[in-house]
Every structure is written in C-alpha cells, then in structure tokens.
Amino acid sequence: MKKEISNPTMKDVAKEAGVALGTVSKVVNGLPVGDSYRIRVEEAIQKLNYQVNSYAQGLRASKSHTAVLLIPNTEEPFYASLAYHINLALLKQNYHMLLCSTDYDSNAEQEYITMARQHKVDGIIGLTYNPDLVIHENIPFVSIDRCIGSHVPCVSCDNFAGGQLAAEKLADLGCKNVAFLRKGSSISNEPNKRKAGFENGCLARGLQYETKIMGDDEPYEAFEQFLESHIVDGRLSFDGIFCVTDGLAYFVLKMLRKLNQRVPEDVQVIGFDGIHFFRDIDYVCSTIVQPIPDIAKMCVRLLLDETMQEKSSLICLPVTYAYGGTTLKG
Amino acid sequence: MKKEISNPTMKDVAKEAGVALGTVSKVVNGLPVGDSYRIRVEEAIQKLNYQVNSYAQGLRASKSHTAVLLIPNTEEPFYASLAYHINLALLKQNYHMLLCSTDYDSNAEQEYITMARQHKVDGIIGLTYNPDLVIHENIPFVSIDRCIGSHVPCVSCDNFAGGQLAAEKLADLGCKNVAFLRKGSSISNEPNKRKAGFENGCLARGLQYETKIMGDDEPYEAFEQFLESHIVDGRLSFDGIFCVTDGLAYFVLKMLRKLNQRVPEDVQVIGFDGIHFFRDIDYVCSTIVQPIPDIAKMCVRLLLDETMQEKSSLICLPVTYAYGGTTLKG
DNA sequence: TTGTATGCGTTATCAT
DNA sequence: ATGATAACGCATACAA
Numbered sequence: 001m002k003k004e005i006s007n008p009t010m011k012d013v014a015k016e017a018g019v020a021l022g023t024v025s026k027v028v029n030g031l032p033v034g035d036s037y038r039i040r041v042e043e044a045i046q047k048l049n050y051q052v053n054s055y056a057q058g059l060r061a062s063k064s065h066t067a068v069l070l071i072p073n074t075e076e077p078f079y080a081s082l083a084y085h086i087n088l089a090l091l092k093q094n095y096h097m098l099l100c101s102t103d104y105d106s107n108a109e110q111e112y113i114t115m116a117r118q119h120k121v122d123g124i125i126g127l128t129y130n131p132d133l134v135i136h137e138n139i140p141f142v143s144i145d146r147c148i149g150s151h152v153p154c155v156s157c158d159n160f161a162g163g164q165l166a167a168e169k170l171a172d173l174g175c176k177n178v179a180f181l182r183k184g185s186s187i188s189n190e191p192n193k194r195k196a197g198f199e200n201g202c203l204a205r206g207l208q209y210e211t212k213i214m215g216d217d218e219p220y221e222a223f224e225q226f227l228e229s230h231i232v233d234g235r236l237s238f239d240g241i242f243c244v245t246d247g248l249a250y251f252v253l254k255m256l257r258k259l260n261q262r263v264p265e266d267v268q269v270i271g272f273d274g275i276h277f278f279r280d281i282d283y284v285c286s287t288i289v290q291p292i293p294d295i296a297k298m299c300v301r302l303l304l305d306e307t308m309q310e311k312s313s314l315i316c317l318p319v320t321y322a323y324g325g326t327t328l329k330g
Numbered sequence: 331m332k333k334e335i336s337n338p339t340m341k342d343v344a345k346e347a348g349v350a351l352g353t354v355s356k357v358v359n360g361l362p363v364g365d366s367y368r369i370r371v372e373e374a375i376q377k378l379n380y381q382v383n384s385y386a387q388g389l390r391a392s393k394s395h396t397a398v399l400l401i402p403n404t405e406e407p408f409y410a411s412l413a414y415h416i417n418l419a420l421l422k423q424n425y426h427m428l429l430c431s432t433d434y435d436s437n438a439e440q441e442y443i444t445m446a447r448q449h450k451v452d453g454i455i456g457l458t459y460n461p462d463l464v465i466h467e468n469i470p471f472v473s474i475d476r477c478i479g480s481h482v483p484c485v486s487c488d489n490f491a492g493g494q495l496a497a498e499k500l501a502d503l504g505c506k507n508v509a510f511l512r513k514g515s516s517i518s519n520e521p522n523k524r525k526a527g528f529e530n531g532c533l534a535r536g537l538q539y540e541t542k543i544m545g546d547d548e549p550y551e552a553f554e555q556f557l558e559s560h561i562v563d564g565r566l567s568f569d570g571i572f573c574v575t576d577g578l579a580y581f582v583l584k585m586l587r588k589l590n591q592r593v594p595e596d597v598q599v600i601g602f603d604g605i606h607f608f609r610d611i612d613y614v615c616s617t618i619v620q621p622i623p624d625i626a627k628m629c630v631r632l633l634l635d636e637t638m639q640e641k642s643s644l645i646c647l648p649v650t651y652a653y654g655g656t657t658l659k660g
Numbered sequence: 661t662t663g664t665a666t667g668c669g670t671t672a673t674c675a676t
Numbered sequence: 677a678t679g680a681t682a683a684c685g686c687a688t689a690c691a692a
Contacts, residue, residue, distance in 0.1 A: 007447075007468070009685055020663040025687055034661060054448045055388040056685035059668050064385065066428075073414050075609055080410040084403050087431045096449070098396075099429040101417045117337075118384045119426070138337070247608035254612075277607060277614075278577035279405055282584075284607075339669055350679040355671060364677060386669035390684050 008048040017044035028052060058120060066096045067303060068116040070126035072104045076247065077275040078290070079127070082144070085296030086125060093304055095122070106130035123303040131187055142299045146189040150313050155298050156190040158316040162288040163197025164204075166242045166270045169286075169321055171205040173268055173328045175240030178202065179230075180211040181223060181252060182244035190314075191244065194272060198242055210238075220248075224255045236261050239268065246271035249285045253326065269326040283324030291317045338378040347374035358382060388450060396426040397633060398446040400456035402434045406577065407605040408620070409457070412474070415626030416455060423634055425452070436460035453633040461517050472629045476519040480643050485628050486520040488646040492618040493527025494534075496572045496600045499616075499651055501535040503598055503658045505570030508532065509560075510541040511553060511582060512574035520644075521574065524602060528572055540568075550578075554585045566591050569598065576601035579615045583656065599656040613654030621647050 010024045017024065017040040026033045027041040044050070058064045067090055074080045083099065090097045098121065100112040109130045116124050116139065123140035128148075135141050135152055143154045170178050180198050185191075195211065202209040212226050230237045236259070243249035249271030253263060261267050264286075274289030276282055283289075294317050302315075323329065340354045347354065347370040356363045357371040374380070388394045397420055404410045413429065420427045428451065430442040439460045446454050446469065453470035458478075465471050465482055473484045500508050510528050515521075525541065532539040542556050560567045566589070573579035579601030583593060591597050594616075604619030606612055613619075624647050632645075653659065 010687095011685080021686085022663060022665095022688080023661095026662090029687080032661080037662080051444070051448045053389070053392075053450060053685050055385050055392075055394065055450055056668090057687085058385040059383070059389050059670090059684090060686055060688090062385075062668075069429075074404045074410045074417070075407075075414045077405075077407075077410075077608065080404045080407075083413075083429070084405045084431055087404070087429050088433075091431070096428050096445070098426050099399075099413070099417050101414055101421070103418075114381070115426070118381045120383060120385055250608055250610070277407065278580055280580070340671095341669080351669095352671080352679060352681095353677090356678090359671085362677080367678080383669050386684090387671085388684095389668090389686090390670050390672090392684075 007053075008050045009053070010050075012048055013041065013044045013050050016048060017041045062120060064096075064120050064122055065094060066098060066119065066121045067300075068098045068100055068112065068119075068121050068124045068126075070100050070102055070109060070112055070124060070128055072127065072129075073101050074099070077277070078245070078247075078273050078292075081275075081292045082127070082296060085293045086299060089296045089300040093300060095300075095304070102128070104129055106132070109133060125299045125303060129185070129187055129189075140303050142302045144295065144299060145191055146187070147314055152313070153302050154190070154314045155295055155302065156314070156316060157290040157295065157319045159190050159193040159319075160197035160200070161316075162272060162290075162319040163194040163199070163242070164201035165197075165319065165321055166194075166272070166288055167198050167201025167205060167207060167209075169270060169327065169330075170240035170242065170268060171201075171207050173240070173330065175207065175268060177208040177238055178210075178240035178242065179238045180209060180242050180244075181226075181248060182211075182213050183218075183220075183248060184213045184215055186216060190316075191272075194244055220251050223248075223252060224258075227252070227255055227259060231259060231261075234260070236267050239266070241267060241269045243269065243271045243285075246273045246275040246284045246287055249287070249326070253285060264325075264327050268328060270321075271324075271326075274320075274322060283322050286324040286327040287322055289320045289322045291319070337383075338380045339383070340380075342378055343371065343374045343380050346378055347371045392450055394426075394450050394452055395424060396428060396449065396451045397630075398428045398430055398442065398449075398451050398454045398456075400430050400432055400439060400442055400454060400458055402457065402459075403431050404429070407607070408575070408577075408603050408622075411605075411622050412457070412626060415623045416629060419626045419630040423630060425630075425634070432458070434459055436462070439463060455629045455633060459515070459517055459519075470633055472632045474625065474629060475521055476517070477644055482643070483632050484520070484644045485625055485632065486644070486646060487620040487625065487649045489520050489523040489649075490527035490530070491646075492602060492620075492649040493524040493529070493572070494531035495527075495649065495651055496524075496602070496618055497528050497531025497535060497537060497539075499600060499657065499660075500570035500572065500598060501531075501537050503570070503660065505537065505598060507538040507568055508540075508570035508572065509568045510539060510572050510574075511556075511578060512541070512543050513548075513550075513578060514543045514545055516546060520646075521602075524574055550581045553578075553582060554588075557582070557585055557589060561589060561591075564590070566597050569596070571597060571599045573599065573601045573615075576603045576605040576614045576617055579617070579656070583615060594655075594657050598658060600651075601654075601656075604650075604652060613652050616654040616657035617652055619650045619652045621649065 102108045127144040145156045147154045271285045271287040432438040457474040475486045477484045601615045601617040
C-alpha cells in the first residue's frame with residue numbers, strides 16, 4: 001500500500017538488482033563498481049524509474065547545490081535580465097536558484113536570509129536596499145550594486161566611469177549645457193556614483209551642467225515641471241540630458257515629446273542600463289550599457305569559487321556606450 | 331572543532347536547555363509544552379541562534395514546501411511579469427520557488443522536470459513548448475497557455491474572446507479593412523486561439539480582414555515587406571492591425587513609423603498581453619490585457635489546493651481592452 | 661571489489 | 677506532560 005504512492009529508494013533498487021545498498025549508491029555516484037553489478041543496478045534503476053532524493057543528499061552533505069537570489073522584482077527590465085542571467089549561470093554550474101522577490105521591503109529581505117539559512121542554501125546573491133541588513137557570516141553572500149561590509153563582496157558595473165562616459169559623449173556630440181536627472185534613493189549604493197562621474201566628466205570637458213534629484217516618493221511627473229520651467233521661448237535651455245536609468249529616460253522622452261522638443265535635434269538624451277524591450281536589438285534610448293551577463297557570471301563565480309572568497313570587496317565591470325536613437329550619430 | 335563550522339541542531343538546543351530532544355521539537359512546532367520548559371528552550375534557541383534544517387524536515391515529511399517554475403526566460407516582459415506574480419503568490423503561501431529558465435529548449439524543459447522530482451518539490455508550474463513533454467503523474471503540474479493532457483490542468487487567459495474583442499474594438503473605432511499579424515509557433519497552444527477569435531469577430535462585424543503568419547525562424551523584418559507590399563500611393567491598405575502580442579506590435583509600430591504611416595490616424599494597432607515597460611502605468615500600445623496576477627494566483631491555487639485537483643482541465647481568465655495610444659480614443 | 665553499519669536533523673510513536 | 681527511540685534516504689568508513 002505504502003509503496004504505491006512513495007517513490008522508490010536506493011533500498012528498493014538494491015533489492016531489485018539483488019545487490020547491497022552501498023553498491024547502488026556507488027553506481028549512482030559514478031564510483032568504481034564491477035561491471036556486472038553496474039549493469040544490474042542500472043537496469044533496476046531504469047525499471048523502477050528511480051530518482052535520488054536530494055533532501056536526503058542535502059541532509060547528509062549539508063550542502064544543497066542551491067542558491068538564493070534576492071531581488072526587488074522581475075518586472076523591471078534590469079532586474080528581469082539580471083535574474084535571467086544569474087539563473088543561467090547557476091544552472092550551468094548545476095546549481096538551482098530560489099527566487100525571492102523582495103519588493104524593496106526591508107523586512108522581506110531579512111526574512112529571506114533567514115529562510116536561506118534554514119534551507120541550508122550554499123549562498124545568497126542579493127540586490128538589496130535594507131540599510132541594516134544582517135548577514136550571517138557563515139553563509140556566502142554576494143551583493144549587487146551595494147557595498148555592505150568588508151566581508152561581503154560587491155559586484156556592480158563601473159558606475160563612476162559610466163557617468164563620465166555619458167558626459168564625454170554629450171560633449172563629443174556638441175552639447176554645451178546639460179542636465180543630470182535622477183530619482184534619489186536615500187540609501188548609499190553604487191549607482192549613486194553615476195552622478196559624481198557625470199559631474200567629473202562635465203568639469204573635465206568644460207560642460208555646463210545642472211542636476212535635479214527627486215525624492216523617492218515624488219511622482220515622475222515632477223520632472224515634467226522641472227523641464228517645463230527650463231523652457232524659454234519654446235526652447236529647452238538644455239541641449240543634453242543624462243538620466244540615471246533608461247527607465248527615467250523613457251519617461252523623460254515622453255515628456256520632451258509632449259513639450260514639443262525634438263530628440264535628438266533639440267536635445268540629446270542618454271540613459272543608463274542598456275535596456276532593450278522584447279529582447280529587441282534596439283535600445284530604448286542611447287545609453288550606458290551595463291554588462292549584465294558578466295555581472296551575473298561574476299556573482300556566481302564569486303559565490304561558488306572558494307578561492308575567490310578573499311578577493312577584493314568591490315568589483316566594477318566595464319560599461320560601454322550604445323547608440324539608441326536619442327543622440328546624434330557620432 | 332566540528333561544531334565551529336556546523337550550525338546548531340535540536341540536540342544542541344536540548345543540551346543547552348537541559349531538556350529532551352522531543353521537547354525542543356514541540357516548541358519549534360508550537361505544540362503544547364509546559365511553560366517553564368518552553369521558556370528554557372526558547373532562550374536556548376535564541377542563545378545558539380538555532381535554525382531548523384529544512385532538509386531534515388523535507389526528508390522526514392517528503393514534502394519540501396517548494397515549487398518549480400518552468401518558463402522560457404524572465405527577460406521578455408510577459409514571462410517576467412508572470413514569474414514575479416507567481417513568485418509572490420507562492421511566497422504568500424509560504425512556498426519557495428525554484429526558477430528554471432528553459433530558453434524554449436525542449437531538453438531543458440524535460441530535464442528540469444526530472445530535477446524537480448529529485449528535489450521532491452511539491453509541484454511544477456510550467457509554460458512549456460516541448461510537444462512531447464513527459465509529465466510524471468505523481469507530481470502535481472499546472473500548465474500555462476497550453477493543454478498537455480486531461481490530467482494536467484491548464485490556465486490561460488481567454489484568448490479566443492481576446493481576439494474577438496480586438497476585432498470588435500477595431501470595428502467600433504471605424505476600421506473597415508484590417509489585418510492579423512502573428513509569428514507562428516508550430517506547436518498548438520492556447521494563444522493560437524487569438525486568430526480564430528479575431529476572425530470570428532471580424533465576420534460577426536462584417537470586417538474585411540487578411541492574416542499574415544510568419545514562420546518561427548523568419549526574421550521580424552519580413553513583416554516589413556508584407557506591410558510595404560500593401561502600400562499603394564503611399565497609403566497602407568489596412569486601417570487596422572491586430573498583432574498577436576505587444577512585442578510584435580512594438581515592432582510593427584516601428585515599421586509603420588518608418589513607412590510614414592501615422593498611428594492611429596492612418597492605421598490603428600492593437601496588441602495582446604498588456605505589457606507596460608518599467609512598471610509604467612502606460613501600455614506599449616492599445617492592447618488586450620491578460621490578467622497576469624489572476625493567472626498567477628490561479629496556478630498556485632490549482633497547484634496547492636488539493637480540492638481543486640479534479641476540476642476542469644482548462645481555465646480561461648477574462649481579458650480586457652486597454653487604450654494605449656495606438657487606437658483612436660473611443 | 662562488495663557489503664554492513666552508522667549518522668546526518670527531524671518528527672512521531674510510545675512508554676514513562 | 678516529558679523523554680527515549682525509531683525511521684526518513686543517502687553516503688561513507690570500515691569490515692569482509
């Protein structure tokens with residue numbers, strides 16, 4: 001009666017094959033076994049449709065071949081792409097990935113870390129916002145876009161260089177008076193360096209610039225008022241805008257259209273992230289491209305490769321500029 | 331030496347609290363225990379920072395509180411949103427979600443099912459394409475957008491009604507001669523009903539229509555040739571286009587722009603899915619909206635609620651029309 | 661080389 | 677109400 005519902009175990013296989021339990025285990029794990037035995041065991045496995053129980057394996061090995069990904073959601077394109085590439089990189093190493101959408105909730109972030117410990121996962125990759133996040137020392141953690149502590153490696157793109165690059169591009173393309181737009185996250189994280197890099201680049205190239213930083217809770221529409229207030233005689237006083245993300249650039253482009261400003265003739269726009277919808281080869285806008293597949297691979301490597309554990313605590317991967325129709329063609 | 335690295339176990343807690351193992355277990359699981367014992371155990375748990383080992387739990391209960399999501403990727407917006415909402419729905423039920431990006435690969439889809447069995451997951455939610463997918467009877471499976479067999483419940487939006495709705499909308503908005511565009515997936519799945527629904531709607535409303543179905547491997551650009559060939563004296567012979575997905579609509583809109591056709595004045599476009607980028611409230615285009623959160627919830631409910639197991643094998647959730655700037659305002 | 665016995669951490673049964 | 681013990685399925689050290 002019982003066996004009807006429960007799956008076959010190694011014991012069942014052993015009985016079926018007429019060998020001992022240990023022999024089956026060896027066959028399953030590819031350890032040397034006499035050929036005649038191996039064949040009988042393999043036949044029994046086929047016949048019973050046996051599958052190892054990874055919970056028993058995990059219990060014994062106290063290793064689960066599983067990692068947790070902490071990420072706000074998979075709806076915003078940058079997160080979605082990151083989740084995809086991390087998932088692939090982990091699967092390639094035969095690791096499974098537990099997805100935990102945190103929705104920017106600090107409590108959720110902390111709870112999922114507790115959950116991860118209970119699940120005895122081998123590591124956590126987290127793009128988190130909780131400023132007080134407690135990370136247990138005995139579970140490997142790789143942070144994305146935010147430095148958490150010296151014992152937690154952080155991976156991000158080179159945000160500062162990205163900001164510089166945006167300024168240089170705008171300068172190269174003839175801009176004289178530019179703006180930096182960003183929605184402010186109160187927490188200190190790596191993407192914040194985009195502003196500093198941009199300012200640095202503007203200064204180096206003698207570009208006039210103005211920055212506008214909105215609060216987290218202010219609506220995107222507030223940017224519209226800002227832009228509107230800089231229109232004199234129907235003409236925007238900026239000839240270039242650097243938006244902290246492609247998402248913001250998407251909004252800004254819509255607003256500029258509404259304000260009858262031509263892009264890129266009147267004003268050029270550069271975003272950040274390198275988003276393209278529907279896996280299109282076209283970008284949403286001209287943009288500073290994050291190397292998302294490389295970031296993903298680096299996170300996984302850092303997490304799983306013991307020898308990398310002691311390495312530098314912040315790894316910045318190079319960014320590139322991509323033309324996306326909202327700047328003049330170089 | 332050993333205890334330095336391994337986490338504390340119930341035994342350690344019992345020793346620390348000076349009680350028996352079983353007592354600790356009861357406290358952890360909220361079973362009745364004498365108050366004085368409970369307090370001592372709770373203190374010990376705090377002190378040792380004890381966490382239950384879910385692998386041992388899983389081994390004993392042969393239940394993992396984990397489900398697998400099989401999905402092509404999390405980069406395409408529809409999949410991304412589905413993954414997010416399913417993740418939330420599962421987490422709300424205290425279930426964990428193993429994400430498996432299949433990349434449309436039939437072998438991968440099958441392998442992940444095997445993996446799922448080894449992991450003794452409690453169920454699988456799958457949006458799959460493998461026509462020969464073998465689904466083991468003894469693991470609950472819920473399919474999205476494709477009917478696999480009578481023992482596998484399928485959840486999708488009402489694709490046929492969506493097609494009808496698109497035709498009706500175009501008719502209401504004054505179209506006389508419309509087109510249906512789709513990239514053909516060779517497999518038979520629910521979204522294919524959009525075409526039939528659309529044709530049905532066109533016939534009911536006396537709308538002239540033409541359909542163009544590209545092969546899976548043909549490039550999107552082939553649509554451009556199709557459209558171009560229907561331009562006479564600079565004017566497109568269609569005044570309405572129904573695209574099988576918002577992704578296709580996105581491309582078509584770009585092409586129409588290139589062909590100097592004004593949207594929605596010259597030609598109106600309706601897509602399908604209800605995608606909005608960057609969690610924007612704006613849609614990519616006027617579209618038939620799939621109730622993604624409801625689909626997600628229904629999948630989870632079907633998977634976890636035993637009483638629903640025997641229910642109907644195809645559940646169609648209602649769609650709605652949303653204005654997205656590519657049709658005339660009703 | 662093959663077989664046996666033990667323990668991983670938890671829960672549930674059964675005496676106490 | 678509490679405490680000892682067996683069992684879940686697997687891997688391995690050790691004995692044959």
